[in-house]
Amino acid sequence: MKGATSTDSSSSSSAAKSKKPVYSRFSQQELPANRLILTPASIITAFIAVGLIFIPLGLVSLFASDSVVEIIHRYDVDCLPSEYQNKMVEFIQSSSTKKTCTKSLTVPKQMKSPVFIYYQLENFYQNHRRFVKSRSDKQLHYGDKNAISACAPVAQSTDKSPIVPCGLVAWSLFNDTYGFSVKGKSLQVNKKDIAWGSDKNYKFGHNVFPENFQKTDQVGGAKLDSSKPLSEQEDLIVWMRTATLPTFRKLYGRIEQDLQANDMVTVVIENNYNTYGFKGTKSLVLSTTSWIGGKNNFIGLAYITVGAICLLLAIFFILLYVIKPRPLGDPAYLSWNRNPGGT
Numbered sequence: 001m002k003g004a005t006s007t008d009s010s011s012s013s014s015a016a017k018s019k020k021p022v023y024s025r026f027s028q029q030e031l032p033a034n035r036l037i038l039t040p041a042s043i044i045t046a047f048i049a050v051g052l053i054f055i056p057l058g059l060v061s062l063f064a065s066d067s068v069v070e071i072i073h074r075y076d077v078d079c080l081p082s083e084y085q086n087k088m089v090e091f092i093q094s095s096s097t098k099k100t101c102t103k104s105l106t107v108p109k110q111m112k113s114p115v116f117i118y119y120q121l122e123n124f125y126q127n128h129r130r131f132v133k134s135r136s137d138k139q140l141h142y143g144d145k146n147a148i149s150a151c152a153p154v155a156q157s158t159d160k161s162p163i164v165p166c167g168l169v170a171w172s173l174f175n176d177t178y179g180f181s182v183k184g185k186s187l188q189v190n191k192k193d194i195a196w197g198s199d200k201n202y203k204f205g206h207n208v209f210p211e212n213f214q215k216t217d218q219v220g221g222a223k224l225d226s227s228k229p230l231s232e233q234e235d236l237i238v239w240m241r242t243a244t245l246p247t248f249r250k251l252y253g254r255i256e257q258d259l260q261a262n263d264m265v266t267v268v269i270e271n272n273y274n275t276y277g278f279k280g281t282k283s284l285v286l287s288t289t290s291w292i293g294g295k296n297n298f299i300g301l302a303y304i305t306v307g308a309i310c311l312l313l314a315i316f317f318i319l320l321y322v323i324k325p326r327p328l329g330d331p332a333y334l335s336w337n338r339n340p341g342g343t
Contacts, residue, residue, distance in 0.1 A: 039328060042320045044314050051311035058303030059291055068295040069111045069288045071265075075103060076282040079271040088276035099271045103284075104264050111259040111288050117189065118249040118285040119174060123278060126169075126242040134241070135167035140230060143208040154220070156214040164211040165230060165240075171214070173239050175222030178284060179256065179268040183255070186266075187252040195237035204237055206231040221273060251287060259286075 017150040025031050042201050077085075079101035084091035125131070134154065143164075148155040151166035180187040210224040210233070224233055231237075238250050259265065267284065275282050287294055331337055 002289055010224065012097070029035075037328075040317060044317050044321070047310040047314035047317070051307040051314065054303045054307030058300045058305075058307060060300075062292040062297060062300030063305060064292050065295050065297050065300060067290050069107075069109045070295050071105050071107070073103060073105055073267075073285075074281055074283040075271065076275055076280075078173035079269055089274070090277055092272075092274045100269055101269050103267045103269060105267060105284075105286070107259045107261055107263040107265060110261050111286070113254075113256045113258050114190075114288075115255040115259060116287050116289065116294075117178065117252040117255065118248070118287065119176060119252050120249045120283040120285050121174075121248055121275065121280055122247045122283075123273065123280040124243075124275070125246050125247070126248065127244050127246075131168050132242055135165070135169045137203065140165055140208065140240075141203055141205050143205050145211070148330040156217065157215045158217060161212050163213060163216075164208065165213065165236070169240050169242065169286075170236060173221035173224075173236055173271075174250070175272045176282065177270040177272075178252065181266045181268075182259065182263050187255050187257060190256055191234060191253040193234075194251045194253060195234040196241065198236070199237050199241060200231050204233070207233045255286075 021027060078086060079099075080091060081097070084097070092099075134151055134152050136144075136147045136149075138144050139151075145162040145164055148162050148166045151163070151168075154168055154171040155163060155166050157163055178189070180189065206229050208230045209228070210226045210230070213226075214220065214223050221237065224236060235252075242248075265286070269284070271282075273282065292299060326333070
């Protein structure tokens with residue numbers, strides 16, 4: 001009995017020992033570590049370095065933005081006949097009203113090719129949840145005509161046949177058109193490669209063709225060429241990359257010809273798109289680009305602002321360090337030393 005008791009106690013003792021974690025410097029948090037000590041000199045140096053880098057970057061960005069030549073012309077009101085100034089929706093919805101108007105734009109400075117053509121819409125919320133979800137990516141890419149469950153209220157045509165492409169996003173496709181000429185000579189508009197290559201290759205099928213599009217009782221925007229697959233309908237692809245803000249621009253095409261200063265560009269506009277119903281605006285934009293893209297002063301101003309703040313902070317810390325210095329790690333500033341009688 002005594003032998004059995006000693007055996008049991010020794011086995012339980014070894015079992016208890018086996019449950020102990022294996023010692024390691026990692027588990028006991030004994031690994032060596034480096035702690036960065038932010039001395040006044042290092043902080044002041046960092047602020048000065050950021051300021052000296054950011055301010056020149058901002059100035060270069062502003063210079064690049066200023067080199068962009070841009071013409072913006074709002075035409076939704078200008079293209080209305082005088083008798084329809086107070087009946088805008090009636091004008092745009094009527095099939096008997098003349099929608100063509102001609103405008104002249106003066107080139108302020110030389111615009112080197114390519115000159116990008118954009119249409120700009122305001123107060124159009126493409127980021128609205130119900131609008132964004134009203135599409136079928138499965139249909140757009142794979143051609144599954146019956147994948148229309150998310151496309152309401154534009155899912156089926158009048159005879160209950162599925163619409164390809166379905167949904168509000170495609171149905172509201174922008175349908176204003178522009179024709180350009182200078183000194184009586186027509187300017188060709190290149191509409192190839194205006195959409196992202198990833199969208200054309202991976203989001204829109206090469207074997208998916210429009211079907212029953214804009215054949216409901218209520219017509220939305222532009223029509224599509226039923227003989228071309230969706231991957232080649234670049235106006236549609238550009239439109240269906242929905243914008244995040246209510247004011248946005250989308251690429252219409254390119255003029256691959258230089259425009260000289262003081263040239264008078266004649267634009268023939270087909271004013272078809274209904275922005276009057278939701279009190280939106282339409283503008284035509286001609287723009288060149290620089291190495292940072294289009295005209296955008298925000299990037300340059302942001303760099304300059306951050307750089308200036310860093311330099312001001314560096315100057316402030318220098319003055320503070322000179323006027324009222326204190327030794328690094330002085331224990332007199334610890335709370336229990338500053339208020340020894342406190343709790």
